[in-house]
Amino acid sequence: MFDDNRFYGSIPHEVSHLSRLQMLSLGKNLFTGEIPANLSRCSKLWLLDLSSNKLSGKISNIFTSLLMMRVLYLRKNNFTGGIPQSIGNLTYLETLSLGRNPLGGSIPHSFNQLKELKELSLGRNGLIGVFPLFFYNLSMLEYQNIPLNQLHGNLPTNLCLNQPHIRILEIDSNHFSGFLPPSISNSSELECFDASVNDFMGRIQIDFKKLQKLQFLGIGKNNFERNRVDCKNLFDPLSNCSNLEKLELKESRLTGVLPNSLGNFSSKLSYIGLVGNYVSGSLPSSIGNLLGLTMIHLALNNFTGMIPESIGKLRNMERLYLDLNAFSGIIPQSIGDLSLLTELDLGGNKLQGTIPLTLRSCNKLVFLDLSRNNLRGKVPKEIFQLSSLSIALDLSQNNLDGLLPQEISHLKMLGYLDLSANHLSGELPSSFGRCISLQILNLSKNLFHGSIPEPMRSLRGLEYVNLSQNNFSGPIPTYFQEMDLKYVDLSYNNFEGEVSVKGVFANTSTILIIGNRRLCAATPEFHLPKCTTRKLSVGVGVGVVVVIALSSTIVGLALMSFLLFYFRIKRNTNKEIDTISAESFDKISYGRIFKATDGFSLNNLIDTGSFASVFKGVIVGFQRY
Numbered sequence: 001m002f003d004d005n006r007f008y009g010s011i012p013h014e015v016s017h018l019s020r021l022q023m024l025s026l027g028k029n030l031f032t033g034e035i036p037a038n039l040s041r042c043s044k045l046w047l048l049d050l051s052s053n054k055l056s057g058k059i060s061n062i063f064t065s066l067l068m069m070r071v072l073y074l075r076k077n078n079f080t081g082g083i084p085q086s087i088g089n090l091t092y093l094e095t096l097s098l099g100r101n102p103l104g105g106s107i108p109h110s111f112n113q114l115k116e117l118k119e120l121s122l123g124r125n126g127l128i129g130v131f132p133l134f135f136y137n138l139s140m141l142e143y144q145n146i147p148l149n150q151l152h153g154n155l156p157t158n159l160c161l162n163q164p165h166i167r168i169l170e171i172d173s174n175h176f177s178g179f180l181p182p183s184i185s186n187s188s189e190l191e192c193f194d195a196s197v198n199d200f201m202g203r204i205q206i207d208f209k210k211l212q213k214l215q216f217l218g219i220g221k222n223n224f225e226r227n228r229v230d231c232k233n234l235f236d237p238l239s240n241c242s243n244l245e246k247l248e249l250k251e252s253r254l255t256g257v258l259p260n261s262l263g264n265f266s267s268k269l270s271y272i273g274l275v276g277n278y279v280s281g282s283l284p285s286s287i288g289n290l291l292g293l294t295m296i297h298l299a300l301n302n303f304t305g306m307i308p309e310s311i312g313k314l315r316n317m318e319r320l321y322l323d324l325n326a327f328s329g330i331i332p333q334s335i336g337d338l339s340l341l342t343e344l345d346l347g348g349n350k351l352q353g354t355i356p357l358t359l360r361s362c363n364k365l366v367f368l369d370l371s372r373n374n375l376r377g378k379v380p381k382e383i384f385q386l387s388s389l390s391i392a393l394d395l396s397q398n399n400l401d402g403l404l405p406q407e408i409s410h411l412k413m414l415g416y417l418d419l420s421a422n423h424l425s426g427e428l429p430s431s432f433g434r435c436i437s438l439q440i441l442n443l444s445k446n447l448f449h450g451s452i453p454e455p456m457r458s459l460r461g462l463e464y465v466n467l468s469q470n471n472f473s474g475p476i477p478t479y480f481q482e483m484d485l486k487y488v489d490l491s492y493n494n495f496e497g498e499v500s501v502k503g504v505f506a507n508t509s510t511i512l513i514i515g516n517r518r519l520c521a522a523t524p525e526f527h528l529p530k531c532t533t534r535k536l537s538v539g540v541g542v543g544v545v546v547v548i549a550l551s552s553t554i555v556g557l558a559l560m561s562f563l564l565f566y567f568r569i570k571r572n573t574n575k576e577i578d579t580i581s582a583e584s585f586d587k588i589s590y591g592r593i594f595k596a597t598d599g600f601s602l603n604n605l606i607d608t609g610s611f612a613s614v615f616k617g618v619i620v621g622f623q624r625y
Contacts, residue, residue: 040065099123154178194218209240220250228255257281263289288313312337378402392416409434
């Protein structure tokens with residue numbers, strides 16, 4: 001045996017010299033190339049395991065000579081070109097595993113000769129066509145795994161009657177149609193039945209209470225009867241399946257109310273999935289009896305009423321999804337008893353009251369979504385102290401108010417934070433800069449004010465920022481242009497100053513800044529006023545900046561006349577000191593001064609004192625000879 005050794009390269013052709021070789025196991029390595037054709041010389045080979053490598057090409061037509069083969073593992077490679085007919089010659093074959101290869105084509109008819117076959121695995125092979133009915137007559141078959149192909153056709157009405165040993169029947173994610181045969185009820189050894197994601201229709205007539213060994217049931221995402229399936233008619237029989245561990249009924253057209261018999265399900269039950277059905281009414285409090293549950297997924301239904309307090313008894317719960325229903329009332333305090341909880345989604349309901357402080361006990365949470373409810377009050381600082389949060393914290397679209405606490409600094413591993421559409425206020429705490437893993441930040445539609453804190457430049461992983469519809473002020477942080485931002489929305493705030501043209505600001509399609517009246521830009525693409533410049537302009541000759549002190553127009557002109565007179569006297573008094581002649585300057589009219597200062601515009605105002613205001617102006621054509 002040479003599995004799991006990270007061998008690489010081609011399989012040596014010299015293997016064919018081992019004429020008495022019976023078992024060759026090279027699984028979980030890095031072999032490439034094709035199966036050596038001369039392997040057919042090893043006529044005594046009864047086990048060949050080449051699974052989990054990087055082999056490619058067609059599966060060699062070597063099996064006409066390997067007639068003693070009983071176990072053949074070729075799964076998880078890159079074989080193409082279809083399943084060779086010659087495999088049907090292996091009449092002693094008990095295990096055939098070809099899954100997770102892009103083989104394509106159809107299942108060879110020669111497989112009807114595999115009378116000893118016990119395990120068949122053809123999942124993810126890109127197979128097409130009708131699944132051969134002769135497989136349902138292979139009486140030794142115990143394990144049939146053919147998911148994620150494009151097989152179609154109806155199941156025979158006598159399904160499983162000729163296969164008394166069938167334990168695993170996985171036909172999910174294909175295009176099978178027709179009815180689920182009631183004959184499945186007689187498969188007393190059945191442990192796993194997965195027919196989900198197909199086109200089955202009609203009523204479910206399987207008597208599940210007979211399937212005492214059933215551990216997994218998946219019949220979701222089909223087209224069962226138009227009048228839908230009543231929960232009680234399905235759940236009452238299933239409550240007798242004492243070994244049931246996982247129940248997947250996603251998009252099964254279930255309707256009605258979950259019966260109290262739910263609490264009678266197996267203590268081994270670890271997963272219930274009812275996503276996308278029409279289940280209504282309250283979640284029965286008897287769910288608290290299912291102490292083995294680790295995951296509940298009830299999203300996209302019509303549940304109403306309060307989340308039962310008994311849910312806190314499910315101490316093994318790791319993932320709880322009750323989102324997109326109509327649950328009301330408060331979030332039960334007992335939810336804090338779920339100390340193993342990693343993901344909690346209660347978003348999109350009608351929950352009221354405050355966020356329970358008991359959530360601080362859920363110190364393994366990586367995902368928390370309480371969005372789109374009617375929650376009020378402050379965000380407890382204990383929530384921000386859940387340093388385990390790494391995937392997402394979403395409290396958006398509630399009625400939360402108050403300040404963000406400095407404890408937000410504990411969210412060092414958080415990637416997604418959405419607090420939008422609340423009534424949060426105050427300035428952003430400087431400790432925000434310690435949330436160094438943030439990629440998506442949405443604080444829009446709140447009452448935040450003040451400037452963006454400088455420590456936020458530490459958020460180097462930030463990609464999407466939405467601070468719109470607040471009262472933020474001050475300049476847009478220059479460090480934004482240094483970050484790898486992909487989208488920024490700063491619209492409808494009070495930001496001021498010039499908008500950069502670097503980094504994310506270089507592409508106007510990735511930034512929104514409308515509704516900030518005090519912003520200006522150097523490029524017209526932002527549709528903002530053009531920023532005024534303080535640089536000197538050059539006219540016909542040398543541009544001269546004239547600083548004019550004015551308390552009125554007359555005072556301004558008088559001062560200018562005095563300056564010209566002063567320079568003339570100065571020249572006559574000390575010619576060596578001042579070589580500039582006053583007569584070498586053009587006369588400056590009031591009109592030119594008015595034009596140079598843009599009508600004494602406030603944009604050109606430099607300062608205001610007790611007796612005068614100081615403006616700047618550029619006089620074009622004012623030359624010195």
